[in-house]
Amino acid sequence: MIVASEPTQNEEVAKDLEAVEELANARDAIVGEIRKRIFGQEELIEHLLVAMFARGHSLLMGVPGLAKTSLISTVAxxxxxxxxxxxxxxxxMPADITGTDILEEDGSGKRVFKFIRGPVFTNLLLADEINRTPPKTQAALLQAMQEYKVSAGGRTYDLTKPFLVFATQNPIEQEGTYPLPEAQLDRFMFHLKVDYPSAEEELLIVENTTSGVTSEVKSVLDAETILRLQEIVNRVPVSKEVLEAAVTLVRKTRPEDASAPDFVREFVSFGAGPRASQYLVLAGKARALLGGRLTVSREDIYALAHPILRHRILTNFQAEAQRVDSDQIIDRLLKL
Known part of the structure; x- marks a missing residue:
């Protein structure tokens, strides 16, 4: 009888190197297809892809008309x-998101409850203007985002993976809105700012969107391949030096920590928690692989500091009075 031998270490490394090349090539193909409809926003697209392969949810903040919805639907x-x-x-209402039980007759004439799944049962969910609904409804997403499950009618249902929530918020017109609770904000790996396009980019946008021609995009990957690549991201080794860089950066955001600089103690009420350190490392792994590298560097960690930390650093009244925001605090921390 022939017994299959275990793969050697060299074979495992070779497979991982092939996966790195596959993901780097896929990244170029994905960006190329997105570029057919979306002009500019290079950093935003990179961060969305990092979130996708690091299994992270993203919150996009930007004024109306910046193609946030178009970008996310194109990515899907x-x-x-x-x-x-x-x-x-x-x-x-929460049931509008998760689904609800309805009473119907079965084949024997008996009345039974049947669960009708809500829109949360998908791979990529766009929560458009998430801060316009009350906290009770916002909280309907918490279990789905953290556990990939939905509880309704006394039963728990598994969500199909990959499952990601990309939510949008409008920074203006705050009347009638409900700020997201800190617990829900912390579920988002990235808080991404969507800025206005440059003059050249805006010219391309206007030219292409007023011509009456819609560019067709092709599918590059599928759900099964994305799941496999997500597993490879988890297996990327990280040196102790890089781990310490991530943890040290996060701990410096906490005013009560001994390593916190004076400006953090002056302007910050609460710093980032351990989930920020975890997300910095996970997102750093995904960024390295998307760049065709099998090693994570400090540069990967620092490049992702703003979108991961900006919604986890809570500034105080002193900061508000001096117009100091979390991005400025992160800038100063990265220069230390």
């Missing part, structure tokens, strides 16, 4: 993922 199409969009409104 290019990655061949099931996509649902929920427009969050003040009258939206």
């Amino acid at each position: 199409q290019v990655l061949n993922l099931d996509f649902n969009r929920i427009q969050f409104t003040p009258d939206l």
Whole structure:
């Protein structure tokens, strides 16, 4: 009888190197397809792809008309993922997200409850203007984002993986909105700012969106391949030096920590928790692989500091009075 031998260490390394090349090539193909519809926003697209392969949810903050919804739907199409969009409104109920039980007759004439799945049962969920719905409805996403499960009618249902929530917020017109609780903000790996395009980019946008021609995009990956690549991201080794860099950076955001600089003690009420350190390392792994590298560097950690830390650093009244925000604090921390 022939017994299959265990793969050697060299074979495992060779497979990982092949996966790195596959993911780097896929990144170029994905960005190329997205570019057919979205102009500019290079950093935003990079961060969304990092979040995708690091299994992280993202919150996008930007004024209306910056193609946030178009970008996310295009990403779902290019990655061949099931996509649902929920427009969050003040009258939206939790059951509108998770689903509800309805009473119907079975074949024997008996009445039974049947669970009708809500839009959360998808691969990529766009929570549009998430801060326009009350906290009770916002909280309906908490279990799904953390555990990939939904509880309804006394039962728990598994979500299909990959599952990611990309939510949007409008920084203006705050009347009638409900700020996200800190517990829910912490569920988002990235808090991404969507800026105005440059003059050249805006010219391209206007030229291409007013021509009456819609560019078709092709699917580059599928759900099964994305799951496999996500597993490879988890296996990327990280040196102790890089781990210490991530943890040290996060601990310096906490005013009560001995390593916190004076400006953090002056302007910060609460710093980032351990989840920020975890996300810095996970996202750093994904960024390295997307760049065709099998090693994570300090540069990967520092490049992701702003979107991971900006919503986890809570500034105080002194900072507000002097117009100091979390991004400025992160800038100063990275210069230490």
